[in-house]
Amino acid sequence: MAGFKGQAEYSVDSKGRVAIPAKMRNDLNPAAKNTFTITRGFEQCIFLYPMDRWGEMEDEFRELNMFNQGARAFVRTILRWADEVSLDGQGRISIPKRLVEFAGLDGKALIIGSLDHIEIWDPDVFDDYLNEQSSDYESLAESVMGVL
Amino acid sequence: MAGFKGQAEYSVDSKGRVAIPAKMRNDLNPAAKNTFTITRGFEQCIFLYPMDRWGEMEDEFRELNMFNQGARAFVRTILRWADEVSLDGQGRISIPKRLVEFAGLDGKALIIGSLDHIEIWDPDVFDDYLNEQSSDYESLAESVMGVL
DNA sequence: GGAGTGGTGGGGAAAAGTGGGGAACTACCC
DNA sequence: GGGTAGTTCCCCACTTTTCCCCACCACTCC
Numbered sequence: 001m002a003g004f005k006g007q008a009e010y011s012v013d014s015k016g017r018v019a020i021p022a023k024m025r026n027d028l029n030p031a032a033k034n035t036f037t038i039t040r041g042f043e044q045c046i047f048l049y050p051m052d053r054w055g056e057m058e059d060e061f062r063e064l065n066m067f068n069q070g071a072r073a074f075v076r077t078i079l080r081w082a083d084e085v086s087l088d089g090q091g092r093i094s095i096p097k098r099l100v101e102f103a104g105l106d107g108k109a110l111i112i113g114s115l116d117h118i119e120i121w122d123p124d125v126f127d128d129y130l131n132e133q134s135s136d137y138e139s140l141a142e143s144v145m146g147v148l
Numbered sequence: 149m150a151g152f153k154g155q156a157e158y159s160v161d162s163k164g165r166v167a168i169p170a171k172m173r174n175d176l177n178p179a180a181k182n183t184f185t186i187t188r189g190f191e192q193c194i195f196l197y198p199m200d201r202w203g204e205m206e207d208e209f210r211e212l213n214m215f216n217q218g219a220r221a222f223v224r225t226i227l228r229w230a231d232e233v234s235l236d237g238q239g240r241i242s243i244p245k246r247l248v249e250f251a252g253l254d255g256k257a258l259i260i261g262s263l264d265h266i267e268i269w270d271p272d273v274f275d276d277y278l279n280e281q282s283s284d285y286e287s288l289a290e291s292v293m294g295v296l
Numbered sequence: 297g298g299a300g301t302g303g304t305g306g307g308g309a310a311a312a313g314t315g316g317g318g319a320a321c322t323a324c325c326c
Numbered sequence: 327g328g329g330t331a332g333t334t335c336c337c338c339a340c341t342t343t344t345c346c347c348c349a350c351c352a353c354t355c356c
Contacts, residue, residue, distance in 0.1 A: 010303075010304095011303085011304070013304065013305065013306090014305085014306095015305090015306090015344095017304090017305090019302080019303055019304080021302090021303095022301080022302060022303090037153070039153075040285070042285070042286050042289065043286070055150075058150075058151050058263065060293070061151075061263060062151075062263060062264075064292065069190075070288060070291060070292055071292050072190060072191075073281060073288060074285075074288045074289055074292040074293070075262060075263070076260060076262060076267070077285050077288070078289075079151075079152075079153045079154070079260070079261055079262055079263065080153075080154070080155040080260045080261070080262075081155070082153040082154055082261075083153070083154045083171075084150075084153070084154075084171065088345080088346070088347090089346075089347070089348090090302090090303075090304080090347095091302075091303080092303085092304090094344085094345085158313075158314090159313085159314070159315095161314070161315065161316095162315090163315095163333095163334085165314095165315095167312080167313055167314080169312090169313095170311080170312055170313090236335075236336070236337090237336065237337065237338095238312090238313075238314085238336095238337090239312080239313085240313090240314095242334085242335090
């Protein structure tokens with residue numbers, strides 16, 4: 001299955017609905033049944049995992065030792081923000097209010113494909129994130145990939 | 149079976165009744181027969197285990213060595229707080245008074261899905277819990293999942 | 297230029313949450 | 327032993343939210 005890639009800027013309507021780019025919809029595994037688990041991402045963005053991939057994530061969480069405080073706190077956070085959303089007839093999902101607020105979405109959304117998941121950012125928030133990056137793309141690449 | 153996820157803030161009425169979110173009810177295994185074992189959770193919250201999953205938990209407790217003092221104390225605690233509750237026609241359960249007091253519930257309840265169980269928190273108590281967290285979500289994720 | 301695909305916006309039906317009332321059961325007191 | 331008060335459980339009705347469907351506009355590809 002091809003991973004998600006590319007980016008697009010779409011509008012978020014008053015009901016919190018956002019269209020998922022057709023290109024990414026086409027990359028969906030039929031097993032995902034046009035359904036995603038939407039949850040809080042890292043940094044100030046939203047993660048969207050297709051149902052099939054989310055099942056694998058849950059299996060990883062189940063393997064954690066729930067008698068460990070840190071593990072409980074982590075699982076509580078990722079799960080309490082999570083919700084299941086499906087594409088409507090127009091290829092849109094509706095984002096729960098609390099996630100709209102968390103990501104600071106305000107009329108516009110930046111959709112970014114990221115292999116096994118899709119990220120949703122507020123365009124302004126994403127600009128700030130880019131500006132905060134201390135190292136440039138080339139140095140980052142070296143530190144992440146250079147040790148392989 | 150998909151695990152429980154998501155959160156919702158519902159009211160606790162004067163009779164100690166709380167609705168279980170429809171999304172979580174739909175994730176219930178029919179074998180659970182709309183029945184839960186409700187008991188004291190970790191941190192100041194209430195745990196709700198569907199009947200089918202609770203059976204497995206009991207099996208785990210049975211395997212503990214009851215000649216060990218700690219094991220006895222642990223099992224005593226979790227069992228003495230436990231009670232069996234069923235959904236009424238409106239999808240609600242009624243929480244035993246002593247658990248309402250333990251969790252500090254006061255008119256409102258925060259329901260959090262957590263894979264194999266559901267947690268019930270008082271919203272204020274949960275805020276305090278969040279504030280006590282020493283590390284942010286990103287660092288927590290790295291320390292919990294980063295070693296995989 | 298027309299048809300089809302892709303994104304946007306709104307309205308109505310159905311489901312979900314909330315609160316209250318009444319019957320059945322129990323426990324306590326007279 | 328009977329009556330009363332308290333509790334629990336079940337059912338009904340109301341209100342709000344959510345979801346699904348329909349219509350429209352823009353762009354692109356024949």
